[in-house]
Amino acid sequence: MLMAGAGALEAAEVASPETNLPAIPxxxxxxxxxxxxxxxRHKWFEFSARQDACEFLATLIxxxxxxxxxxxxxxxxxxxxxxxxxxxQNQEVPIELSKGLLDxxxxxxxxxVLDWDCFKGxxxxxxxxxxxxxxxxxxxxxxxxxxxTLARPxxxxxxxxSLTLEWTGRxxxxxxxxxxxxxxxxxxxVLVQGRGKLWAFSAVMRLTKGSExxxxxxxxxxxxxxxxxxxxxxPLWKTSEAILQDIKIGLRPKPAxxxxxxxxxxxxxxxxxxxxxx
Numbered sequence: 001m002l003m004a005g006a007g008a009l010e011a012a013e014v015a016s017p018e019t020n021l022p023a024i025p026x027x028x029x030x031x032x033x034x035x036x037x038x039x040x041r042h043k044w045f046e047f048s049a050r051q052d053a054c055e056f057l058a059t060l061i062x063x064x065x066x067x068x069x070x071x072x073x074x075x076x077x078x079x080x081x082x083x084x085x086x087x088x089q090n091q092e093v094p095i096e097l098s099k100g101l102l103d104x105x106x107x108x109x110x111x112x113v114l115d116w117d118c119f120k121g122x123x124x125x126x127x128x129x130x131x132x133x134x135x136x137x138x139x140x141x142x143x144x145x146x147x148x149t150l151a152r153p154x155x156x157x158x159x160x161x162s163l164t165l166e167w168t169g170r171x172x173x174x175x176x177x178x179x180x181x182x183x184x185x186x187x188x189x190v191l192v193q194g195r196g197k198l199w200a201f202s203a204v205m206r207l208t209k210g211s212e213x214x215x216x217x218x219x220x221x222x223x224x225x226x227x228x229x230x231x232x233x234x235p236l237w238k239t240s241e242a243i244l245q246d247i248k249i250g251l252r253p254k255p256a257x258x259x260x261x262x263x264x265x266x267x268x269x270x271x272x273x274x275x276x277x278x
């Protein structure tokens with residue numbers, strides 16, 4: 001299970017030869033405007049994968065926000081979220097919470113503005129932290145709330161960072177103890193026990209502008225093992241870490257082009273000219 005916040009960001013800074021091959025160019029995500037449309041799509045998505053998906057998304061958004069990027073959520077992503085709450089409204093308990101979030105999302109889509117005050121309504125009071133993790137980023141605005149907004153129809157000149165995640169699950173039984181990162185819910189340790197599913201995904205990440213593809217990389221799903229001693233060994237963590245690492249590399253300044261030394265060097269005098277002058 002992926003932890004949103006600083007824990008995941010620190011992990012993303014550590015290169016992993018197993019999950020981050022081949023090497024990619026530094027600065028591939030650098031855009032002059034520091035503004036990007038974020039379009040995340042889920043395939044074969046189920047209710048029990050919701051928390052893993054939300055924690056990964058929240059970590060990604062915080063990573064971009066910490067780099068002083070303005071993130072504009074695509075309309076397709078917002079519609080995907082609205083459809084999720086409509087489909088699973090009776091399963092996402094408390095039902096008042098899922099109804100409230102659905103209403104806020106529909107209002108935001110109509111107005112074109114994310115109303116964080118709406119997401120902080122009475123329906124969200126007293127909700128357990130473990131439940132909030134299923135509704136990120138709506139239940140916990142990014143570190144810089146103004147950095148997260150909605151894409152507009154006239155944002156056609158902005159670069160678009162798209163991620164398509166294809167999910168697959170495996171039945172599991174056991175327990176996992178893990179701690180939340182300090183940027184989400186400080187000091188909280190959570191024990192997840194019993195029957196459930198382990199989730200993993202393959203992914204395609206692209207950076208496009210108009211009809212031009214500036215960057216593209218495919219992430220194959222990690223193979224399942226019979227058992228795992230920690231969440232950090234699971235396919236979900238490894239693929240997530242690989243993507244976050246590549247985004248971290250993309251946010252670094254582009255390397256300076258090599259200096260052109262040919263112009264600065266003086267051409268040596270030829271032997272014939274030297275002998276002629278002597």
